[in-house]
Amino acid sequence: MQPALHNLFDQFLVYMQSGGFVMWPLFVLVIVLWYALGYRFHAIKRGSQKSVRVLIRKFDSGKREVPRGLIDGAIVDALQIVNEGYRGTIGRELIEDAFFPYYQELKKYRKTVNTIVMVSPLIGLLGTVAGMIETFDSLGSMTLYSQGGGIAGGISQALFTTQLGLVVAVPGLVVGRLIDRRSKIMELELEQIKDIVCSEEEGK
């Protein structure tokens, strides 16, 4: 295991070297991107799978008390406000205030993910241009086979950076979209909670 890992690390270093100066920014972007994705993945947890209406009834009747996820927590907060006697427009506004951190949580790092997914292929492209410049430079000065450069160096730089840029972007795009979809649904559900809680209490 140890030599295999060592070999992998060696390959990694060689790869990073052959890509030139663009590789390390991309390296940092990978870390940030997956940090943001991981945070979003764990922050956007619905809790129970039951529908909003059922959950409200259960929490209201006291059958369940411990919230397990974001929607559960929001329902508990909303019911608390309503039970304290705030109704109608005032109640609605208070609930909206109480939901603000939930909305924020749903949006946290979304821009970061989208930006990195967009930018990393562009950075890869920049590396490609740098590699092509090196290639043509070495064509011009006939230093075709110089150490750590020349035609081979330039072309490998050109290809590796684009490759890394795409490999960073594509999984980030897919996973980011999946999480985005979940967060959109939950935003709608928060609205639904607001409506249900206020209307039910008014109707009583």
Add this chain to the structure above:
Amino acid sequence: MRNASPLKKHALALLWSVFGLFFVFIVVIEMNNEGWTEPPKKKMASAQFDMQQVAKPKPKPKPKPKPKPKKVKPKRSAPTPNLSSQLSGLDTGLEAFQADDLLSDDALLGDVGNDMVMTDDTVDQAPQPSRRTPIEYPKKARKMGVTGYVLMNLLIDKQGRVEKVKVLESDPADTFDDVAVAAVKTWEFKPAQYQGQPVKVWAKQKIRFDLN
């Protein structure tokens, strides 16, 4: 907010970032892994060209083609139109165009060849050093007993002076580069010849640093 504690989420996110890092780079490395043998950083493959005079097979003297008197056929009628004559056009009876005539004629080529830079494998006669200045062995390297070499690409102009120097390869890296470049710049060469004319040329020169 009733949710998982923020600290826990950040910790999990950190784990994910480590996962992502491994994921991306393992994917990328596996993609490029075909035919992986050894890291090339140990020794960069360098192509070397040795000038070798290849004996050209002498063209056999061709038997002189017998001059064929062209018979002018009196044509009475217009040729029947067929497909091939329509495709190839009419035969005007002129001699075939020959590129050799153009090349041998200097006037036609003009000054195109004057500023051309060639490489030492395309010229007829490679440049030869005519005056070399002695190179001082770097003191530090001598003390430590370091030996090595520097391979350079020199741009030698028509007068035989060195115009530009580029280091292609050096071992150990950067130890002898400055000394070698400075020395080579003062060298003089017999300019390279192409078709009897001196030409500008990129030539390779290796300088060895050995202790004896």
